[in-house]
Amino acid sequence: MDMYICNKCSSTTYRGKKPFCLTQCGHIYCQGCIQQAEKQCPQCQQMDIFSIELQQPSLSRVENFFAPLNESLESLHKICGFQNNQMEILIQRFHEIV
DSSP: OOEEEOTTTOOEEETTTSOOEEETTSOEEOHHHHHHHTTBOTTTOOBSOOEEESSTTGGGGTGGGGSOHHHHHHHHHHHHHHHHHHHHHHHHHHHHHO
16 A cells, blocks of 8 residues: 555545554544544544554554555465465374374
8 A cells, every 4th residue: 555545634645755653443644633633543532542653664563454455365375275284284194193
């Protein structure tokens, strides 16, 4: 995801021009709106919110939330295939023992 949209004022920006923030309740805000919010989320009214800036190095902690869905699904498909293969090996070994 190369562009963020503030969940309060709907302003947009491209990465690197102005850091947006992601709250622990899952909302994205521009700097102006997050500063006005102080400790309450404008979207869901959760109190004592914490946020991280959507720029490096903080972005690396949440970048999976912004990855294209086809990349995420491809990765999940590979993980599922690996786990299924491991389960098949385990079942095969179990049958050999019994």
